[in-house]
Amino acid sequence: MSTKLKRERKGKKSEDDASEEMPAETLVGSLGLKRHGAPEGYDEVETYPLKPPFSYASIVQNEATSELLYIIDELPLEKEEIDAFDRMRNILEYELKAPQIDEPLNESFHRQFPTIVDKHSKALSGISAIGIRKIQYYLEREIVGYGKIDPLMHDPYVEDVRCGGLDKPIFLWHRVHENIKTNVFFTDEDELNDFIMKIVHKAGKHISIAFPIVDVTLPGQHRLAVSYGRETTPFGTSFTIRKFREDPFTIVDLIDNETINESIAAYLWLLIENKMPIMMVGSTGAGKTTSLNAAACLIRPNHKIITVEEVAEINLPHENWTSTIARSGFGAEKEGEISLYDLIKSAVRHRPDLVIVGEIRGEEAYVLFQALATGHGGLCTMHAEDVETAIKRLTQPPMNIPASIITLMNCVIVVRHVQTPAFLDSGKKVSSRKFVQVSEIKDANQIVDVFSWNASSDFFQERLEESILLKRLARKMDIPFERLMSEFEYRKKVLQNMVEHNIRDHRSVNKVLSKYYHDPRMLDEEAFRNFKR
Numbered sequence: 001m002s003t004k005l006k007r008e009r010k011g012k013k014s015e016d017d018a019s020e021e022m023p024a025e026t027l028v029g030s031l032g033l034k035r036h037g038a039p040e041g042y043d044e045v046e047t048y049p050l051k052p053p054f055s056y057a058s059i060v061q062n063e064a065t066s067e068l069l070y071i072i073d074e075l076p077l078e079k080e081e082i083d084a085f086d087r088m089r090n091i092l093e094y095e096l097k098a099p100q101i102d103e104p105l106n107e108s109f110h111r112q113f114p115t116i117v118d119k120h121s122k123a124l125s126g127i128s129a130i131g132i133r134k135i136q137y138y139l140e141r142e143i144v145g146y147g148k149i150d151p152l153m154h155d156p157y158v159e160d161v162r163c164g165g166l167d168k169p170i171f172l173w174h175r176v177h178e179n180i181k182t183n184v185f186f187t188d189e190d191e192l193n194d195f196i197m198k199i200v201h202k203a204g205k206h207i208s209i210a211f212p213i214v215d216v217t218l219p220g221q222h223r224l225a226v227s228y229g230r231e232t233t234p235f236g237t238s239f240t241i242r243k244f245r246e247d248p249f250t251i252v253d254l255i256d257n258e259t260i261n262e263s264i265a266a267y268l269w270l271l272i273e274n275k276m277p278i279m280m281v282g283s284t285g286a287g288k289t290t291s292l293n294a295a296a297c298l299i300r301p302n303h304k305i306i307t308v309e310e311v312a313e314i315n316l317p318h319e320n321w322t323s324t325i326a327r328s329g330f331g332a333e334k335e336g337e338i339s340l341y342d343l344i345k346s347a348v349r350h351r352p353d354l355v356i357v358g359e360i361r362g363e364e365a366y367v368l369f370q371a372l373a374t375g376h377g378g379l380c381t382m383h384a385e386d387v388e389t390a391i392k393r394l395t396q397p398p399m400n401i402p403a404s405i406i407t408l409m410n411c412v413i414v415v416r417h418v419q420t421p422a423f424l425d426s427g428k429k430v431s432s433r434k435f436v437q438v439s440e441i442k443d444a445n446q447i448v449d450v451f452s453w454n455a456s457s458d459f460f461q462e463r464l465e466e467s468i469l470l471k472r473l474a475r476k477m478d479i480p481f482e483r484l485m486s487e488f489e490y491r492k493k494v495l496q497n498m499v500e501h502n503i504r505d506h507r508s509v510n511k512v513l514s515k516y517y518h519d520p521r522m523l524d525e526e527a528f529r530n531f532k533r
Contacts, residue, residue, distance in 0.1 A: 042069065054137040055151040059177060070172060070182040072151045077138060081131045085138055087123040092116065092143060105144040105202075105219060113139075147195050148184055153222070153243065160242045165235025166192060173285070178431060192237050196226055217312045217325075220244060248315045249290050250297045252504040255495060259291070259415075260435045261460050262499075264451050266491040267438070267470075269298045270484075271411060274473055275353065275377030281384040282415035287433040288381040289313050289358065291415050296379060297506050299354060301514045306347040308340055309358035317510040322350070340364035344371065353377055365399040372408040387412045387439045387447050395444060403444035410469055412447070413438050418455065435460075440468050464488075494523055501528045 038044040042060035045068065049056050058071040077085060095116045099108035113136060117124065124132055141150040149170060152161050157175040163186060164171070170184040186192035200207045203216040203224070212228040221244035227233040251268070254260045271278060272295065280288045280295075296316055299305060305321045307314045312325055324347065329337030340357065341364040347355050348370075354377035357368055361382065372378050384390035390412055394401040414437035438451035450467050453460055464470060464485070474484045498504070498512060516523060 039071075047073075050151045050154045051137070054134065055154070057151070057155055059174075059180070068177055068180050070174065070177075070180045072148075072182065072184060074151065075134055075137075077134055078131070081127060081135055084124050084127050084131070085135045088117075088120070088135060088139060089142065091120050091123060092139060095119070096143070106140065109140055109144045146199065148186075149241075152182070152184075153220075153241075158243060160240055162240045163192075163238055165233055165238050168235060186236075189236055193229070196228060196237050196239060199224065200226065215311055221312055221315075223311050223313060242313075244313070244315075248506055249294045250504055250506045250509045251294045252495070252498045252509060254291065254294050255499050256504065257432065258458075259287070259433050262492040262495045263462050263464075264435055264438060264460065265298075265495050266488050267450065267464070267467075268295050269491055269495075270473065270488065271469060272296075272298045272354075272377065272379075273300060274476070275375065276410040276469055276473075277372050277378040277380075277408060278411045278413065279379075279390065279409050280381045280413050280415055281387070281390045282381075283383065283385060283417075286415045286417050288415050291413070291433075291435070292356070292358075292379055292381055296356060297509045298513070300517060301510055302517075303353035304351070305354050305356060306350060306352040307356040307358070308343040308347055308364075310340065311358075313358055314356060315506075317506040322352075341367055344368055347371070348374070348376065354379065356380065359383070360399070362398045363400075365394060365401060369401050369405055369408050373405060378409075386414055387437060387441075391441070391444060391447075406444045407441050409441060411438065411440055411450075418453075442468060490520075497523070497525075497528045503528065 038058065038060040041063055043063060045059045045061050047056055047058045050072075054075050056073040058073045060069050060071060061067070062069065096109070096112055099105055103111075117132070124135070127135065141147065146153050149161055152158050152170070152172060155174075159173040159175060162171045162173075166189055167185060167187055170182045170186075172180060172182060174180050186195070197207060199218060200214055200216060203218050205214055205216045207214045207226060207228050209229050209231055212226075212231045214224070214226045214228070216224050218224050218241070223242040223244070224239060225242075226237065226239045228237050230236055249257075251260075251265050255262060255265055268278065278295065280291050282288045293314055293316075296305075296314070299316075299318060301318060302320060303318070305316065305318055307316070307321065307323050308326075309324070310326045312323060314323070324343045326340050326343060327336070327338040329335050340360070340362070344355065344357065344364050344367040348367075355368065355371055356378070357364070357380040359381045360368060368378060368380065382390060382393065384393055391406060393399060394406060394409070395403055413435055416434055416436045417432075418434050418436070419431045434453045435451065436453040437449060439447040439449050441447055448463075448466055448468055450464060451460055451462050470484060470488075471481060474481045477484070494512070494516065498509065503509065503512060512523070512528075515527065
């Protein structure tokens with residue numbers, strides 16, 4: 001296993017702690033089971049468990065091309081086990097009851113399965129105890145899981161799963177190996193369409209040839225985007241699942257991953273505390289929403305927050321938080337539609353301290369700017385390559401923000417996924433997400449770069465002495481600029497201590513902030529030790 005993957009796995013626990021503690025080969029061998037090895041012509045790079053002892057991820061490298069391949073390695077069913085699986089699947093279709101209120105599907109399955117097996121024990125006659133467990137694994141995978149891609153949904157290093165159509169390999173984005181092809185295909189059109197129909201229905205939505213494009217939130221908060229059939233995608237149904245992290249990235253993770261440094265984090269803390277609006281911009285997959293989530297950890301714990309999204313992706317630890325989701329309309333007249341525009345208008349009436357918009361791209365931007373003009377704080381994201389492009393998008397249709405109020409969006413941050421080109425032998429391969437530019441908007445034609453990332457040195461350059469917002473903040477507080485900078489340095493130390501003591505989950509970060517606001521100078525070494533889980 002690679003050093004980076006070992007480091008990322010350190011301290012993590014799987015659903016089955018006993019299985020996680022035992023090496024994969026030892027666990028499989030102890031049960032008398034056999035796993036597949038690397039295919040011919042490939043060398044194994046690393047292997048780790050997904051749902052041991054039944055499924056593993058094997059990452060192998062082609063000896064000729066050096067291309068990586070992600071293999072889902074599952075324990076196969078024997079012939080008699082396949083027959084028993086088919087019998088039990090038919091039985092479960094009649095016997096399984098709907099989950100109880102607020103009961104997850106998988107928990108409902110595990111609760112009911114033993115009773116159903118006892119009732120229909122003849123269906124598993126002649127099957128060993130290990131065989132029954134294998135059958136249960138595949139039944140759960142097919143009935144309450146995601147079918148053949150279910151193991152990918154249990155890999156904590158997979159960020160999204162993509163299918164480009166029939167007979168095309170599933171690709172995924174891996175946190176260590178990035179874009180990588182898998183050994184999973186959909187080769188039957190009916191199977192692919194039935195799979196999509198099933199998971200879309202789980203989200204309480206409808207998809208058909210008449211309405212082939214759907215964007216929904218799945219159970220577990222994963223985001224699914226689908227183009228159904230061959231109406232819009234000639235190769236057949238395509239989909240992308242963006243996986244939801246149960247343990248979201250926090251501002252401490254951004255520092256630890258070198259996406260930002262302590263200075264940028266302390267700067268954001270000051271701005272967010274004082275309701276100075278911030279926009280994250282970047283291309284698709286740059287990490288805008290992840291960065292927005294992480295920055296939102298710095299919001300004062302008792303502030304009232306309303307989030308506005310088309311698909312739920314924001315996850316906050318704050319108790320005083322209301323999440324609102326847009327709703328599609330029905331029929332050609334879009335009857336009953338609730339748009340981002342409507343939600344932002346409604347949010348302002350609830351007197352929030354901050355309004356967070358998942359992404360702005362239309363007329364809702366104007367309503368958001370009106371909210372900022374009345375003193376509400378704001379965080380949002382937008383697709384744009386740089387700050388200049390972001391301003392152009394804001395001031396042109398369909399957003400139409402007047403140039404005279406563009407400064408209401410005080411700070412624009414450019415988030416980018418940066419990579420060292422393959423032809424450069426720099427000795428240090430960089431592939432990460434960075435805040436490459438943190439700029440304050442002076443007016444529609446002028447910006448001030450407060451932080452910028454230097455690619456050649458992998459260093460964040462800061463120009464805080466030129467900050468318009470910090471000087472404005474010092475005047476607002478009626479304190480010397482030097483006094484504000486002293487507080488800035490103190491907050492940097494608080495953040496450094498959080499990194500050093502691995503206080504990184506969003507609830508622990510929230511506790512540190514709560515402690516700070518009640519007694520800011522009591523964050524000593526002992527306090528940080530007590531914050532650890």
